[in-house]
Each structure stands twice: as C-alpha cells, then as structure tokens.
Amino acid sequence: MQRKSFGNMQCPIARSLERVGEWWSILILRDAFYGLTRFDQFQKSLDIAPNILARRLNALVESGLLERRQYSEKPPRDEYVLTQRGRDFRPVLWALLAWGNKHFAPEGPSVVVVNSDSGAVAEPVLVDRSTGQPLAEPQFRVAPGPAAGERIRQRFTTTPAAGENAR
Amino acid sequence: MQRKSFGNMQCPIARSLERVGEWWSILILRDAFYGLTRFDQFQKSLDIAPNILARRLNALVESGLLERRQYSEKPPRDEYVLTQRGRDFRPVLWALLAWGNKHFAPEGPSVVVVNSDSGAVAEPVLVDRSTGQPLAEPQFRVAPGPAAGERIRQRFTTTPAAGENAR
DNA sequence: CAGTATCCTGTCCGATACTG
DNA sequence: CAGTATCGGACAGGATACTG
Numbered sequence: 001m002q003r004k005s006f007g008n009m010q011c012p013i014a015r016s017l018e019r020v021g022e023w024w025s026i027l028i029l030r031d032a033f034y035g036l037t038r039f040d041q042f043q044k045s046l047d048i049a050p051n052i053l054a055r056r057l058n059a060l061v062e063s064g065l066l067e068r069r070q071y072s073e074k075p076p077r078d079e080y081v082l083t084q085r086g087r088d089f090r091p092v093l094w095a096l097l098a099w100g101n102k103h104f105a106p107e108g109p110s111v112v113v114v115n116s117d118s119g120a121v122a123e124p125v126l127v128d129r130s131t132g133q134p135l136a137e138p139q140f141r142v143a144p145g146p147a148a149g150e151r152i153r154q155r156f157t158t159t160p161a162a163g164e165n166a167r
Numbered sequence: 168m169q170r171k172s173f174g175n176m177q178c179p180i181a182r183s184l185e186r187v188g189e190w191w192s193i194l195i196l197r198d199a200f201y202g203l204t205r206f207d208q209f210q211k212s213l214d215i216a217p218n219i220l221a222r223r224l225n226a227l228v229e230s231g232l233l234e235r236r237q238y239s240e241k242p243p244r245d246e247y248v249l250t251q252r253g254r255d256f257r258p259v260l261w262a263l264l265a266w267g268n269k270h271f272a273p274e275g276p277s278v279v280v281v282n283s284d285s286g287a288v289a290e291p292v293l294v295d296r297s298t299g300q301p302l303a304e305p306q307f308r309v310a311p312g313p314a315a316g317e318r319i320r321q322r323f324t325t326t327p328a329a330g331e332n333a334r
Numbered sequence: 335c336a337g338t339a340t341c342c343t344g345t346c347c348g349a350t351a352c353t354g
Numbered sequence: 355c356a357g358t359a360t361c362g363g364a365c366a367g368g369a370t371a372c373t374g
Contacts, residue, residue, distance in 0.1 A: 010277045012267030013197050013260060019271075021190045022366070030180050034309070034322065039336050045322070049368050054337060056366095064270075075374080077336070085270050091293040092262040093180060094302060097309070099259055100179030103231075103252050104186070109312035110177045110319050115295070116308050122295035124302055126258040128282070129290040132299060135261060141283050142201070142264070145276035152277050155201065155212070189346075206356050216348050221357060242354080244356070 010149050019063040020089070024048060024056045029086065030093055032066065037079040065089065091126075098124040177316050186230040187256070191215060191223045193263075196249075196256055199233065204246040232256065258293075265291040 065086035101109040232253035268276040
C-alpha cells in the first residue's frame with residue numbers, strides 16, 4: 001500500500017482504495033455528505049487531531065473528491081465541498097451502511113436511508129441499471145473489461161473457480 | 168481507529184470499517200469472491216508477506232467474514248471460504264469497482280460486472296428494493312433509525328444542512 | 335476560526351528465516 | 355503447503371503548542 005503499487009493496480013477496486021483506503025477518509029466523506037464543510041465542523045464531529053484532519057483533507061482534495069472553496073475573504077476562509085467524483089462515492093458509503101446495519105447492529109439500525117418525502121426506510125440493493133436485476137451471483141459475475149491487461153486476463157482463465165463463487 | 172472507538176461507534180459505516188478498514192482486508196475479500204480459498208493462492212495473487220496475510224485472514228475469520236474449513240486431514244489443511252456475512256459484502260466491493268471504473272480508468276475499465284448468461288456488461292446502481300428507485304439525492308437521505316442514540320440524533324437536528332447535501 | 339509545526343507512539347506492513 | 359517467529363521501517367494517527 002502506501003506508494004508501493006499494491007498488488008495489481010489495474011484493478012479498479014485497488015485503485016479506488018488508493019484514494020479512500022484510510023479510515024478517516026471515508027468518515028470525512030460520510031460527514032461531507034451529511035453537509036459538513038468546515039474544518040472545525042469535521043474536527044468536532046470526528047474528534048480527530050487537527051493535523052491529521054488537515055492531512056486527510058488535503059489528500060481528498062488532491063484525489064479530486066473534495067474541493068477547497070473560499071467562502072470569506074476578509075479573513076481568508078476555506079470550506080471543503082464534494083466534487084462530482086466525491087458525490088459519486090455515495091453508493092459505496094450507503095452499501096457500507098446497509099452492510100453494517102445488517103450485520104453489526106443487533107439493537108437495530110441507528111442510521112438508515114429514507115425517502116425524503118415519505119420518510120419510508122429504503123433498503124439499498126445493487127442492481128443493473130438497464131435491466132433492474134439485482135446484482136447477485138450466480139446471475140452476475142466479474143469479468144475482464146476492454147482495457148484488461150495480461151495480468152488481469154490471466155486471473156480469469158487460469159484460476160480454480162473462474163466465474164464461480166466459493167461455496 | 169484500531170481499538171480507540173473511532174468517532175461515533177454507533178454509526179453503521181464506522182462499524183463496518185472496524186472490520187474491513189485495512190487495505191488488504193478488502194483485497195482479500197475481492198479475491199475470495201473471485202474464488203480463491205487457499206493461503207498460497209492469496210499470497211501469490213496479492214503478493215503479500217505471509218505473516219501479514221495470516222494476520223488479516225485471522226482478523227477476517229474473527230470478524231465472521233471468512234470461515235476456516237479443513238479440506239484435508241492427512242496433512243491438516245485449511246481453506247478460507249466466505250460466510251454469509253462475507254458474501255453480503257459484495258455490493259460494497261462492486262460499488263467500489265463501479266466508482267473506480269468511472270473515475271480512475273481513463274483507458275476504460277479493466278474489470279467489469281457482467282451477466283453470466285448474456286455476457287452483457289452491467290452497470291451497478293444502488294436502488295431501494297421495494298420501489299426500485301435509484302438511491303440518489305435529494306430523493307433519498309440518511310436519517311436516524313430506531314436504535315439511534317442521543318449523539319446520532321443530535322447530528323440530524325443541530326447541524327447546518329440536516330438532510331441536505333453540500334452543494 | 336482554520337489551520338501549521340513538532341514530537342511521539344502504535345501498528346500496519348515488508349523481508350526473511352524456519353517448521354509440521 | 356500453510357503457516358509461525360523475528361526484526362525493522364514507514365507512516366497513520368494522537369497530543370499539544372502555536373499563528374494569522
């Protein structure tokens with residue numbers, strides 16, 4: 001990890017982890033989605049050391065997930081807002097939320113996704129956009145894409161359970 | 168993180184991160200979904216030090232994501248297979264995959280989700296199971312659930328953009 | 335208020351050697 | 355093959371003090 005390339009960097013999952021692999025990064029994004037934008041809002045919310053917060057915030061800006069925006073000039077003040085790339089991260093967050101609720105909340109969920117109008121609790125499911133089918137196995141699986149290099153292609157031809165899941 | 172509680176541990180996202188917060192954990196799960204089960208398969212695939220692999224594998228077993236299963240007795244041999252809890256993690260992985268493909272694959276995707284039968288490339292979208300509506304803002308938002316404690320409840324009443332997203 | 339500058343610690347991780 | 359045992363390095367993260 002860190003800068004050492006990390007397995008096969010062609011893998012989109014590994015690439016994603018390059019940007020949000022640290023704990024705080026994801027929690028900061030969670031709070032950004034919640035509407036927090038200012039340094040000290042994050043700090044209070046997360047109870048994180050200021051230097052660490054600054055470091056993670058900078059990393060997120062460099063990765064293009066957050067954008068620094070000056071909201072005051074007299075005393076120069078910056079706020080951090082989600083970019084499109086950052087906003088696109090929400091499904092990951094909500095998938096994580098759904099998984100956590102299902103498996104690590106014996107007392108019931110403390111945070112849920114709801115319909116803003118009706119207030120009805122939503123149950124997040126991953127589906128294929130065009131067909132609407134739930135993305136479950138064995139109906140769906142991962143496969144090499146058009147830009148797959150040799151290394152990735154091999155994984156799908158030489159390994160024991162190519163396409164099948166471990167049972 | 169580590170054992171220091173980590174912000175608000177009632178948050179399902181934080182709880183999830185407790186189990187899969189480390190880089191290798193997620194990559195190991197990715198490979199487990201791919202069908203790998205044996206120690207040295209993971210090691211070769213990930214190019215990870217054996218002691219680290221053992222550590223992460225044990226953590227995953229302790230968290231109930233993987234299950235150790237003896238597949239040979241003469242020489243005792245264990246393999247690691249996904250539990251139900253582990254299999255439920257797939258949406259997170261695929262959301263991560265979709266996000267990586269969209270934002271960090273200028274040359275096009277190297278790995279995609281496909282329909283096993285037709286081979287058609289699927290586009291993962293998070294929707295509400297009962298209504299089928301895409302889980303996007305501002306139609307949907309997070310809200311305190313039935314088991315929300317005081318601290319969580321406060322976040323949704325006292326902060327600037329309760330329910331709204333940063334624009 | 336929004337950070338920066340230091341110093342320190344924990345531990346994640348890498349490399350290597352060894353074993354049933 | 356499936357790990358365990360050690361040693362060391364890098365860095366995330368914590369605590370604290372300071373500044374425009």
